[in-house]
Amino acid sequence: MLGPNRYGKAETRLVRVSRDGDTHALVDLNVSVALSGDLAATHLTGDNAGVLPTDTMKNTVYAFAKKHGVGEPEEFGLLLARHFVATQPQVKAARVSIESFGWQRLGPHSFARKGDHTRLASVLVTDEFEQVVSGVTGLVLLNSTASEFRGFPRDEYTTLPETTDRILATAVDARWRHLSASGDFAKSYAAALDALTSAFVNTYSSSLQQTLFSMGSHVLSQRPEIAEVRLALPNKHHYLVDLSPFDLANDNEVFIAGDRPYGLIEGTVTRDDAPPAAAEWYS
Secondary structure, three states: OOOOOOEEEEEEEEEEEEOOOOOOEEEEEEEEEEEEEOOHHHHHOOOOOOOOOHHHHHHHHHHHHHHHOOOOHHHHHHHHHHHHHHHOOOEEEEEEEEEEEOEEEEEOOEEEEOOOOEEEEEEEEEOOOEEEEEEEEEEEEEEOOOEOEOOOOOOOOOOOOOEOOOOEEEEEEEEEEEOOOOOOHHHHHHHHHHHHHHHHHHOOEOOHHHHHHHHHHHHHHHOOOEEEEEEEEEEOOEEEOOOHHHOOOOOOOOEEEOOOOOEEEEEEEEOOOOOOOOOOOOO
16 A cells, blocks of 8 residues: 655756845755655556656746745745646645755855855745744754763763763754744744754753754743754764873863764754644754
């Protein structure tokens, strides 16, 4: 029996230059489209009567960028998803996921690529509801102190020493679900990013789990339009280097930045009165 299925065009690279006068604007996106609905025939019999070509999805991304421009990634995603649901009767749900790459202005028509983090947006449109999720990935944060880890259980395989002063570093992957499919997404994103960062900076951390809850809670306290926040925080370990063979003391100053393995802390912080999500939105 055929189970849930979908298909689409993944990672359509789109760069849109707005040439309004001498000062240009630049948008750089990675757009993925996935459609689901009445698609059993193509799987079971090879009948493609209901299969909109994925090449058409790619072309739609580019055509819409020209016809409508590209504003906030959430708005562009909603525009695309609504189009596919409205024009293809066999399509019951359209999900558009977007990575937005930042560029720093250097002059009227000159830019430098920002590499510190990537903005995310994912929208789901059906005949019954619309759901918008924003987020960020690759946001690397580090506190050189104000972090400890102690009081944990020990067994015969535990070798980790307790510490009252350690480096805490992570690469934040955060997604947040909006209560509405409309709003000022640019302002909301900037404020949510600031809330995540400020909570990391200002939380004395007894564990990365505690920091995760503080970050998610601070976003909800600052942004009433957000229903819940999901975070995945890899613990980017820093190990103290043994300098004793060189007759040197290491007073918590010289470290090895570990690559792998790493701890991975994941959790969701939800507003008490938030309605449940219409559909699953993060994995």
